Every structure is written in C-alpha cells, then in structure tokens.
Amino acid sequence: MSARPHALVIALTGGVAAGKTAVARRFEALGVHVHDADVAAREVIEPGTAGLAAVVDAFGSGVLDGTGRLDRAAMRRRVFADPAARKTLEAIIHPLVRQWLHRRALAERGPYCLLAIPLLAENIEHYRWVDRVLLVDAPESLQLARLTLRDGIDEALARRMLAHQASRTERLALADDVIENSGDESALDHAVAELHRRYLNLASHRSA
Template sequence: MSARTHALTIALTGGIAAGKTAVARRFEALGVHVHDADVAAREVIEPGTPGLAAVVGVFGPEVLDASGRLDRPAMRQRVFADPAARKKLEAIIHPGVRQWLRERVLAEQGPYCLLAIPLLAENIEHYRWVDRVLLVDVPESVQITRLIARDGIDQTLARRMLAHQASRAERLALADDVIENDGDEAALDDAVATLHQRYLALAS
C-alpha cells in the first residue's frame, strides 16, 4: 500500500438533529481538528470572493444586503421555493466547499482530522477521496422529536425536512463506523474515546 500523503481523513455525517455537533465537540476536546462544511459554505461566499461574485452574476445584485454580503434569509426563501434556483446556487457553492475542505486536509499536521459534512450521502460521488465515513445514527422518530424541540416546529415540517435528506438506510450503507446517539449524550464520551484510539492506530 502506498504511503498516504495527507492526514487520515474521516468524514463525519448524520441526518438532521442526529447529534453531529455533540460528537464533533468531543473529538475537538481530544485535540482533533474538525473542518466543517457549513463553515466552508459561509466562507466561500464572503465579500470579495469569486464565489459571491458568481452568485451575484447568476441571481443579480438584489441578493446582497446593505453591507454587501449575501442576504441569506432572502436567498433561502428564494431557493426553497424554486428547485432550479437551488441547483444553481449549489453548483456555485459546493465545488468551493470541497476545495476548502481539501485545502484544510492537505495542510493538516495531526495524525487524522474530521470533515463535518451533513449532506455527505447526497454528494458522495464528490467525496471518494475521504478515507472513512463516521455516521452519527438515530432512528427517524428521534430526529423528529429533537427537531420539534430544537426548532419549535410542528411534526409536518419536521417530516418534510427529513424527506429532503438522504434516507437512514442510504447513510448506513456508506458508513465505516457508526455512533448510535439515541440515548443520553454522556454516552457519546466512550464511543468517541474508542474511535479516537482506532483512528490513531489507523493513522500510524
């Protein structure tokens, strides 16, 4: 097997309200770098970036707020109502996000790092370069209960949000490692500690 030229790269994913952030925080507490696709998605369309220029080129200057930043609430409403607009926006942002994540991996000094990618299953063809996939898994009933409590929404909207994502089965099919997060959050400590040792061993 050829020597790896980058840190062992673990993609951390899971459905909405599965508990990815709680897992990521525990890895960070162990000194592991977690590079977040949601952070990347904001950074690649900051003022002055080619990403924001491309968004304005496609959607017009009215998508900017008074400070010259992307008016996110207005953009969100627009793309939620118009699937074609959403595809155009994703075609601009997603390649920038992937490049941002690749650059973080190539600059990584630690033995391994995590990439938090919520929509991994939906975009897996673009992430064949990650070494492993870690899934935070919960039953859909738990996701719905947590979503209602977290976002103050009703069950109908919670189910619709789930329907927009890959299915639980699709995510499980991709996973090399699975953390079950349907119980007490404190149980995550042991699960993360065990995986940390496994990843250190794999990295060496």
C-alpha cells in the same frame, strides 16, 4: 483533487439534527482538528469572494442583506420551495466547499482529522479521497423533534428539510463506523473515546 492527504481523513456525516456537532465537539476536546463544511459554505460566499459574486449573478442583488452579505434565512426558504433554485445554488457552492475541505486535509500534519460533511451521501462521488466515513445516526422522529426545537420551525418545514437529504438507509450503506445517538448526549463520550483510539491505531499503521 488527486493529491492524497498525509493524515488519515475521516468524513463525519449524519442527517440534520442527528448530533454531528455534539460528536465533533468531543473529538475537538481530544485535540482532533475538525474541518466543517458548514463553515466552508459561509467562508466561500463572504463579501468580496468569487462565490458570492456568482450567487448574485444567478439570483440577483435581492439575495443580499443590508450589509452586503447573503440573506441566509431568505435564501433557505427560497431553495426549499424551489428545487431548481436549490440546484443552482448547490452548483455554485458545493465545488468551492470541496476545494476548501481538501486544502485543509492536505495541510494536516496530525495523525488524523475529521471533515464534517452533512451532505456526504448526496455528493459521495466527489469525496472518494477520504479514508473512512463516520455516521452519527438517529431515528427520523427524533431528528424532527430536535430540528423543530433547535431552529424554531414548524414540522412541515422540518419534514421538507429531511426530504431533501439522503435517506437513513443510504447513509448507513456508506458508513464504516456508526455512532447511534438516540439517547442522552453524555453517552457520546464513550463512543468518541473508543473511535479516537481506533483512528489513532489506523493512522499509526498507515504511516508505518
């Protein structure tokens, strides 16, 4: 992935339930393209793709639901209970997601775009081509509360999900910009507007 995108590329990241989606929606409302690794992860294992074939080869046809798609809920329970299964699944999906994101960044012709990458800190060596990292940050206690409410899961599973991610300290060490999201969601409006102006300015200097 040596080709450099024309647009300024901002990697948007944060721990689970930190508020990345709320931030991404606000950038999209300003006309900024946001390319989401979670969307990529679904597309690269759609029925008929090489990605899904590789998952079935690794785990067997029992991972499929009645429509021939990956049974995501069952797979999530399996990989959080079995570290070896998680590594196997990630080894299949992560390279495909990186290629998907890189292709979309290369196709951008606006001043800048965002790549929403939840597991950026865990895979930063593969994303050296991005220009900046924007972190949406929240205390772990708030992440747990949001996650149990959002996904309808118990606290034990929520804690395991957080434990599988990079630490808050590791994410902060990577960040060029930080949006602190522990208060009311409406406070994000001002933070995103400020960053939008900053990124447009950086993009204009880049293309000058």
